[in-house]
Amino acid sequence: MTIPGVIVKQLNDLPIEEVAERLGIPINRHNALCFMHNDHAPSLKFSVGKNLFHCFVCGKGGGPIQLVQEYEAWTFQEACVWLAGQFNIWRPDEERYRKSVRRAIRKKFLSTTDESAIEFDEEVFSWLIDTARLSPKANKFLFKERYFKKEVIDKLSVRSLSYPNRLVNTILKQFGEERGLKSKIVRQGKYGLYCSFCTPCLLFPYYGQDGRLVGMQSRYLGENIKVPRFQFLSSQKTRLFNLPVLNMLKRGDKLYVSEGITDCLAMLSEGMNAVAIPSATLLPREDLVMLKEFDLRMYPDQDEVGFRAFMELRRFFVNHYSTIRAEKLPEGVKDYCDYYVKSQKEEGNDGIHI
Ligand SMILES: [Zn+2]
DSSP, X not given: XXXXXXXXXXXXXXXXXXXXXXHTOOOBTTEEOOTTTTOSSOOXXXXXXXTEEEETTTOOEESHHHHHHHHHTOOHHHHHHHHHHHTTOOOOSSHHHHSOOOOOOOOEEEOHHHHTTOOOOHHHHHHHHHHOOOOHHHHIIIIIISOOOHHHHHHTTOEEEOOHHHHHHHHHHXXXXXXXXXXXXXXXXXXXXXXXXXXXXXXXXXXXXXXXXXXXXXXXXXXXXXXXXEEEOTTSXXXXXXXXXXXXXXXXXXXXXXXXXXXXXXXXXXXXXXXXXXXXXXEEHHHXXXXXXXXXXXXXXXXXXXXXXXXXXXXXXXXXXXXXXXXXXXXXXXXXXXXXXXXXXXXXXXXXXX
């Protein structure tokens, strides 16, 4: 589909700051934090007179269409269709282009300063990992349904939590109320103290490259659909999952980056080297920078959102003078874990019995 020249002209004449506003970029006196790199001082300038944007750090810039392309990682056509629809300028004749383009979930780049004030109580969380075990429900999920390898789960110290009240009481006894609350494992509610983790759940500890415990994420195993599937406690920085794997790699070794822990566990069970970005919307950039020297690969989820997530990650690495390559999953599977589970079933693996 060709966008008529007259339309392109009209789109590029749209006030650049209004376009930025539609995208959700906050502008203050023609300046904004650049969304193309991790910006601390607003480096992105908008020239109203010339109707252009420009980042002095990345050196990137252009007109309204270019702005939409950069921000959403869209093609020229996609950006034009979205922009024309937003400002009621034009609709393509062909039906299939009429459906407006879906906007990506914008990732926030996290930096040191944003979160350095947060304290993670390594001792309390280490105690939790030392004390907790894997429940029968957790075993069923990990080994019977997902076919993850026992060695992988053991090595990562994955645990589960089934009795939240018992946990709260033990923490209070062991560490006291103040520390329990500060760790954010215990919370103060209307009817007393309660556990922050929605249970039953799995606990995935996050370790730094030096092996120290730096965070924890839970994965709900219950039936209540209103409960968020993954939970982070607010007392921690967002980090990459499985950072200690870097100690086993040499420069140039292949390393997979997955979105979410489940895909990462599947890859590790296949004997691949992998780290995970914990959430679809937060990029732990300090950790990502450490991956630059490896041969980075990703299996994007097989949908538009997955592809965009990959593009965004690639943009991050390109801005850091590196890159990441996409590998393709076979047709009909939605993500790496799905692919892994299907292939295990085909091989006749019926999961280990514990
Ligand atoms: Zn920039």
